[in-house]
Amino acid sequence: MTDITHIIQTFQENYMVSFFMLMGTLLVLLAANAILGKRIKKLESMKMQDERSVKAPALPMLRFIKRIAIPLLFLASLSVFLNSVSFAEGIQRVVQIIFAVIMTIIIVRSVNKALELSFSKYFEKEYANREHEKNLKPLLSFVKLLLWVIGFLILISNLGFNITTALAGLGVGGIAVAIAAQGILGDLFSYFVIFFDHPFALGDFIVFGDKSGIVERIGIKSSRIRVLSGEVLIISNSDLTSSRIHNYKQMQRRRVISSISVPFHTPEEKLKRIPQLIKDILASIQVVEGVVCDRSHFQSIGSSAFIFETVYYIPAPEYVAFMNVQQEFNLRLVKTFREEGIEFAYPTQRILSPDQMT
Known part of the structure; x- marks a missing residue:
């Protein structure tokens, strides 16, 4: 009983000031963390409503202080406290192990948070959309896991365990796994x-x-x-x-080639008018604005018809827009050709008698 009383008295005399300083620092950091959390939530809600209402460096800086600076300050204050006190040899070893574990967790977590904030900020500036940030999540998860593995190896090495043999085994095993998992590694690359x-x-x-x-x-x-x-x-x-x-998402406009066939008995005057008729039809299309006719020509004489080729551009990459233009173009073409008395060619066969063949 006397020994316990002596230990308590010694703790009160030598360590009470350091202990209360640690508790005070911890309370201040917890209060600052709570205040920053509320402020960050408020700024995030404001940013969702109007991005211009939030200053560019404000939100990332507050996130950095909450997720990185405050944990590191707690680690520094804990280190100062442990250096200012001394324990018995057995207790000192336990305290060192606990501090090493806490230090590893805080440092690896801070590095992961810094990496996450840096990548998010980079993609926000570079691409100004969330699609690439979604693609980033699997890569970030892989890097975070790798950092935790490295932190764990450093921790057990600092605790006095020999990891050389384990690393050598992991190296040989890693080569074997790499050979067996070539397909998975190929997909990763x-x-x-x-x-x-x-x-x-x-x-x-x-x-x-x-x-x-x-x-x-x-x-x-x-x-x-x-x-x-x-x-x-x-x-x-x-x-x-x-x-x-x-x-096709990156296609700014779609190039369309259209071929039209008319029968051989079409008069020459109407043949000359067909390219201009097609150009007028394309200029009048309303379903998509900005359709441009590049050219329309009497291309060739086929085996059973005269062939006209037209090239035009649709200023929209969507397939539905292309089909809408095609539909309106075909309907207007049929109507115009009927009004002009121009027929469309269709496959025909002509059977000649022996007298006609000679």
Whole structure:
């Protein structure tokens, strides 16, 4: 009983000031963390309503202070407290282990938060949309996991464990795993190609091989494409990047080639008028504004008809817009040709008698 009383008295005399300073610092940091949390939520709600109402550096700075600066300040204050007191040898070892664990968690967590904030800020400035940020999440998860593994190895090394043998075993095992998982690693590297090279993004309409659809998700190993028939096609990233991809989302305008055939008995005067009639029809299209006719010519004389070729541009990448223009063009063309007395050619066969063949 006397020894316990002596320990308590010694703690009160030597460590009470340091202990209360640590508790005071902790309370201040907790209060600051709560205030910053409320302020960040308010700024985020304001930004969702109007981005111009929030100053550019305000929100990232508050996030940095809350998620990184405050935990590091707590770690520094805890380190100062432990350096100012001394414990018995057995207790000192336990305290060192606990402090090493806390320090590792706080440092790795702070690095992860700094990385997350930096990447988010970079993509916000560079692309000004959330699609690439969604693509970033799998990569961030992979990097965060790698940092936790590195932090754990450093922790057990600082605690006195020999990790050289373990690292050598991991190296040999890693080579074996890499050989066995070549397909998975190939998909991972293909994900990096998609992420940094941007051949397509979420929401893009792409055509690859004999498939076409809208990109719904880009994962570390595979991507999901909503094909035209409605189902979701799950394809590995390596297969996707190794094929030729047509990205129609990035197409600014669509080039259309149209061929029209008229029969051989069409008079020459009407043949001369057909290119101008087609140009007038394209100029009058209203379903999509800005349709431009590049050219319209009497291209060739076919085996059973005269062939006219027309090239025009639609200032919209959507397939529906293309079909709407095609529909209006065809309807106006049929109406105009009927008014002008021009027929469309159709496959015919002419049977000659022996007398006509000689």
